[in-house]
Amino acid sequence: MDIEHLKVKYIPKIIGSGINTVGLVAPDKAVSIALDIFRTPRKGRVESYQRKFLKKFKYVELSFDNMPVATYDNGKSGQKILLCHGWESNSYRWRKLYRELNKQNYNIILLDAPAHGASGSDRFDGKIYGGFINAAFEHYQPEVLIGHSVGAYSAIYAMSIYKPASIRKVVILASPDKFMDISDRYFNMIGLSSKLRKKYYTKVESMFGKPANYYNAADFAKDIKVEGIIIHDKDDTVNLYYEAEAIHKSWPKSKLISTSGLGHSLQDESVYDLVLDYVM
Numbered sequence: 001m002d003i004e005h006l007k008v009k010y011i012p013k014i015i016g017s018g019i020n021t022v023g024l025v026a027p028d029k030a031v032s033i034a035l036d037i038f039r040t041p042r043k044g045r046v047e048s049y050q051r052k053f054l055k056k057f058k059y060v061e062l063s064f065d066n067m068p069v070a071t072y073d074n075g076k077s078g079q080k081i082l083l084c085h086g087w088e089s090n091s092y093r094w095r096k097l098y099r100e101l102n103k104q105n106y107n108i109i110l111l112d113a114p115a116h117g118a119s120g121s122d123r124f125d126g127k128i129y130g131g132f133i134n135a136a137f138e139h140y141q142p143e144v145l146i147g148h149s150v151g152a153y154s155a156i157y158a159m160s161i162y163k164p165a166s167i168r169k170v171v172i173l174a175s176p177d178k179f180m181d182i183s184d185r186y187f188n189m190i191g192l193s194s195k196l197r198k199k200y201y202t203k204v205e206s207m208f209g210k211p212a213n214y215y216n217a218a219d220f221a222k223d224i225k226v227e228g229i230i231i232h233d234k235d236d237t238v239n240l241y242y243e244a245e246a247i248h249k250s251w252p253k254s255k256l257i258s259t260s261g262l263g264h265s266l267q268d269e270s271v272y273d274l275v276l277d278y279v280m
Contacts, residue, residue: 016190023196031199035207038186039123041088044116050092057110059118062139064131067120070112071136074098078105080166081279082142084133085110086149086174087124090117093148100272106279111136113151126179126215127208129154130161137164144279146171149239149264153177153217156247160220170228171275172254173266174236177243179204179215217243221251229278231257231271238264 015037023030046054057072072091081101085093091110101108114121114128121128133154136142145167147155152175159170176182180201187197201212208215228251232244241258248256262268 012190016192019190020193020196023193027196027199028203030196031203034190034192034196034200035203036123037190038183039115039125041115041124044088044090044113046090046092046117050090053092053095054110057108060139061118062132062135064128064135067114067128067132068118069120069132069135070118071139072110073140074102074106074108076102076105076107078107079144079279080107080109080140080142081144081146082109082111082133082136082140084129084145084147084151084155085113085116086147086151087113088116089113089148092117096267097146097272097275100276101279104276104280107140109136109140109142113154124150125208126150126154126157130158133158134162134164137162137166141166143167144169144171146173146275147175148173148266149175156217156220156224157215159226160223163223168226169279170224170226171278172228172230172244172247173271174232174239174264175217175230175243175247176239177217177246178213180212181243183212218246218250221247221254224251224253227253227255229255229257229274231259231266231274233259233262233264233266235261236264 019030019034054072057074060071060073062069062071083094090112094110112119115124143166145155152172204212230244230248232241234241248254
């Protein structure tokens, strides 16, 4: 067992133990710490080796709630396609799919999530990301929306809340469904006490104005009036396959496409072919 494996296995439990200890004397403080850790990506800012790819695009900075929203535009004249990456990533993650899409005349727009890439905010959540996505809706008027992981979740949220008139097709890759399920996985990973878990959800409702069980992709998907495809791998251990099934069941105009052996990233030629066939 190497040092990196030990870090992955034991550091979350050490952090959780510390939060639980703080919770014995200052539960509100402990919950704030737990929520800050949950909303703070450890990586995802632009690395030096990623800049060569991003320089292919015109950088356009938009704004949401006084936060800079980083977007990248390839400047072509064809149909506009907006791509939204997932957790601890940035627009660089789309380089392989972009290579295929760019063979056509598509106007490709990449978007950096809150607290990721070159975008603003020091915290991340799907509600803010949805606002970032809507800033891109308003500026670019894209016809196709593609999202991966929490980028897909936030895309569904944005479609439900902002109802963009320009979007006619949506591609959802490996999306989670319920915010509470995502949170519970985090709680289990760090070993958060049951008392603090309850206070955590009270804090979430206070911060976001809705109870935690409101933030379900499957419920938001009921409001999507355009067609879409949902691609999800049966071996995805990050966001589980039943989550894709729930979203598909709620979204009348969706088609669920299953893959196997590709895992969560879905970075594979077979997936790129599916996306290309669909957006044409």
